[in-house]
Amino acid sequence: MILLRARDFRLIWTGQVVSVVGDGMQRIALLWWARQEGGNGLLAAVALATMVPLIVGSPIGGWMADRLDRRRLLVGADIARLALTGLLAVLVVGRQGSPVVVCVLVALCALATSVFEPTYAAVVPSLIQPEDRPAANGMNMANSAIGGLIGPLVGGALIGAFTVGTVLMINAITFAWSAAFVALSRVPRPPGATDDAKREHSTKAAVASVLRDRGLRRLVGLAGALNMVVAPIPLLIVALAVDRFHTGSVGFGALQVMISAGILIGALTASKLATGTTATPMIVLGVCLAAAGALPFVAGAAVFVVGGVAIAVANSILLTRFQNSVAEEIQGRVFGAVGAIGEGLRPIGLGLGAPLLAVAGVSGAFLVVGLGVIVATLCWGLTPSPAAHETPDSQQVSVPV
Secondary structure (H helix, E strand, O other): OHHHHOHHHHHHHHHHHHHHHHHHHHHHHHHHHHHHHHHHHHHHHHHHHHHHHHHHHHHHHHHHHHHOOHHHHHHHHHHHHHHHHHHHHHHHHOOOOOHHHHHHHHHHHHHHHHHHHHHHHHHHHHHOOHHHHHHHHHHHHHHHHHHHHHHHHHHHHHHHHOOHHHHHHHHHHHHHHHHHHHHHOOOOOOHHHOHHHHHHOOHHHHHHHHHHOHHHHHHHHHHHHHHHHHOOHHHHHHHHHHHHOOOHHHHHHHHHHHHHHHHHHHHHOHHHHOOOOOHHHHHHHHHHHHHHOOOOHHHHHHHHHHHHHHHHHHHHHHHHHHHHHEOHHHHHHHHHHHHHHHHHHHHHHHHHHHHHHHHHHHHHHHHHHHHHHHHHHHHHOOOOOOOOOOOOOOOOEOOOO
């Protein structure tokens, strides 16, 4: 098992498995606080404060990951989030934080996350053998699924028993937990930190690498298109539970849990299932979504489990292909750019959700989204997976400029 073989990956992963649960708790707590304090307007403001810094900051965070000590970056980002979330908790508990101050703190925390995420994505391949990358990516997906399953449940229960501030303070402690495990690990110096690498692998080279390589262009296109197409799914699931199944919040929660459960199953089996191209799992996901709006509740829940498995497998394959295709010297910048593109296109998809429901209805909206996933896959996801450390053109991307 990858956690037994790779000590440093095990340490960082252990820190993350607790931290992502705290993140899930905080998402629920902030949304609940915003709804209570300012209604839908403040909800939108909090969402923007979370999203915009990730779009703007991820490319910068990726550049830092390629140039600076990655272990210090990870620890520094965790400490920054610890301080910001702790301050946020104190202000919320004391009812001293205005909506503007809270949104600023949320934005600063998201900015620290925009440094942590591309750095973590660039660190993982350096800690494991190439053949273990699908399994490691699956374990990271399992973290996300655990956070999606446990975080909201624990967060909601703690809000009911205590306060929103209590939840925020617990999340601050999880950042300390993550920083401690990163500090104990041995993270290799980024290959792009040397003077020679800075000359040969400039940011211009990183952009040129993606633009000149057909396989990478297709990967970036697929990642961006899928982020936009699937963005309305949470809105569609609410409509499915309320308007078609008439199960209210209980049914909505159950369907969400089914997706997270499927992602967890797919993540834990990624080392076996994540082979070949992304086309197969993404087409399976598209078919599941297209059918979900027309099925009865039990069958729809089962379809969401299968769709969750497909999401985990496809993400593992996609991330492994990026890791194998992009030179280590520029991985941080490429991961940062891909993350920014995905986050930037997501609001477009979210904005189309309500009009889509109004025009096509619940069943029709799911059909359109499912077909959108299939079309995006046929356009960008049919290239074969490269071998370890190779691009689809059989050479690692590294274009000196």
